[in-house]
Amino acid sequence: MPILYTIQEVRDIVSKLKCAGKRIGFVPTMGYLHEGHISLVNESIKENDITIVSIFVNPTQFGENEDFSQYPRDLKRDISLLNDSVDYIFSPSVDTMYPGKRFTEVIVNQYSEGLCGKSRPGHFTGVATVVAKLLNIVSPDQAYFGQKDIQQALIIKQMIRDLDFPVKIRICPIIREANGLAMSSRNVYLTDVQRENASVIYRSFKKALIALKQGQTNAKMLVSTIKDMINNVEGAEIDYIEIRNLGTWDIASTIDTQEYVIAVAVKFGKTRLIDNMIIRGDSIV
Ligand SMILES: Nc1ncnc2c1ncn2[C@@H]1O[C@H](COP(=O)(O)OP(=O)(O)OP(=O)(O)O)[C@@H](O)[C@H]1O
Ligand SMILES: CC(C)(CO)[C@@H](O)C(=O)[O-]
Numbered sequence: 249m250p251i252l253y254t255i256q257e258v259r260d261i262v263s264k265l266k267c268a269g270k271r272i273g274f275v276p277t278m279g280y281l282h283e284g285h286i287s288l289v290n291e292s293i294k295e296n297d298i299t300i301v302s303i304f305v306n307p308t309q310f311g312e313n314e315d316f317s318q319y320p321r322d323l324k325r326d327i328s329l330l331n332d333s334v335d336y337i338f339s340p341s342v343d344t345m346y347p348g349k350r351f352t353e354v355i356v357n358q359y360s361e362g363l364c365g366k367s368r369p370g371h372f373t374g375v376a377t378v379v380a381k382l383l384n385i386v387s388p389d390q391a392y393f394g395q396k397d398i399q400q401a402l403i404i405k406q407m408i409r410d411l412d413f414p415v416k417i418r419i420c421p422i423i424r425e426a427n428g429l430a431m432s433s434r435n436v437y438l439t440d441v442q443r444e445n446a447s448v449i450y451r452s453f454k455k456a457l458i459a460l461k462q463g464q465t466n467a468k469m470l471v472s473t474i475k476d477m478i479n480n481v482e483g484a485e486i487d488y489i490e491i492r493n494l495g496t497w498d499i500a501s502t503i504d505t506q507e508y509v510i511a512v513a514v515k516f517g518k519t520r521l522i523d524n525m526i527i528r529g530d531s532i533v
């Protein structure tokens with residue numbers, strides 16, 4: 249499987265494929281692949297003629313005190329995981345993506361407030377800008393993102409709408425470990441004990457769902473249920489727990505028949521994990 253390193257290589261190949269009438273699916277990642285990424289790849293393979301995966305740890309979405317330099321990287325392993333299934337990997341260097349001084353950024357005002365937008369100032373500007381660049385380089389018909397990063401997915405969808413990118417965005421379900429922990433490249437930082445403790449996040453969602461089914465529609469009470477359960481676990485440090493209306497992005501007060509997202513970020517040691525559950529009424533969407 250060819251590994252493409254330059255923007256021109258990608259453009260040349262994609263324009264030939266498009267001339268041949270091929271439908272192109274694109275999966276942007278930061279590498280260190282796991283089954284969550286593979287589920288996006290499989291979805292793309294199912295729905296397109298050609299699948300391109302990018303592997304690029306984007307420095308501009310990391311804050312100064314975040315883990316850019318420690319972020320797990322293993323291109324060889326990633327290539328071997330994708331070798332038999334995808335058509336191309338695009339793995340640019342930082343200099344290829346950002347050759348000079350940067351003067352342009354993409355700021356998406358809807359969906360950026362709260363959650364990781366608050367905890368990681370500037371993060372979503374970095375994400376939106378790099379995704380805009382990647383979409384302009386690859387020009388896919390469809391691009392695949394995970395619900396695990398729900399705020400990111402909503403921001404990208406908004407950017408596509410507002411800036412008329414000719415691409416369809418697909419959001420794919422969260423893939424979990426057997427204990428319920430959402431798969432994430434950063435899970436590699438966790439000790440065995442932390443990995444088990446971190447399963448409390450999913451268990452707390454299940455408890456909130458039971459409360460919903462029993463008629464608890466008060467969002468503050470649901471947040472408390474989740475908070476109490478997570479706080480009971482050794483080493484868990486809550487960054488945020490929020491329930492927001494998925495359409496308006498307003499903080500929820502009462503859960504009605506619209507769609508809401510219950511989103512959390514919790515630190516175990518130095519590892520910050522995010523997860524979410526989308527609900528309508530008393531059911532998971
Ligand atoms: N468990 C998962 N299920 C489904 N999609 C996922 C999962 N984890 C990540 N993805 C998606 O894969 C894409 C690439 O994500 P990324 O490479 O940052 O991986 P990650 O595991 O989210 O890493 P991180 O540790 O930075 O959170 C994103 O669209 C992300 O939402
Ligand atoms: C979308 C993305 C590849 C942009 O760097 C990244 O934020 C990710 O992996 O979720």
Ligand code: BAL
Nearest residue numbers: 278309310371397400
């Ligand atoms: N999946 C989100 C990438 C990040 O945490 O920077």
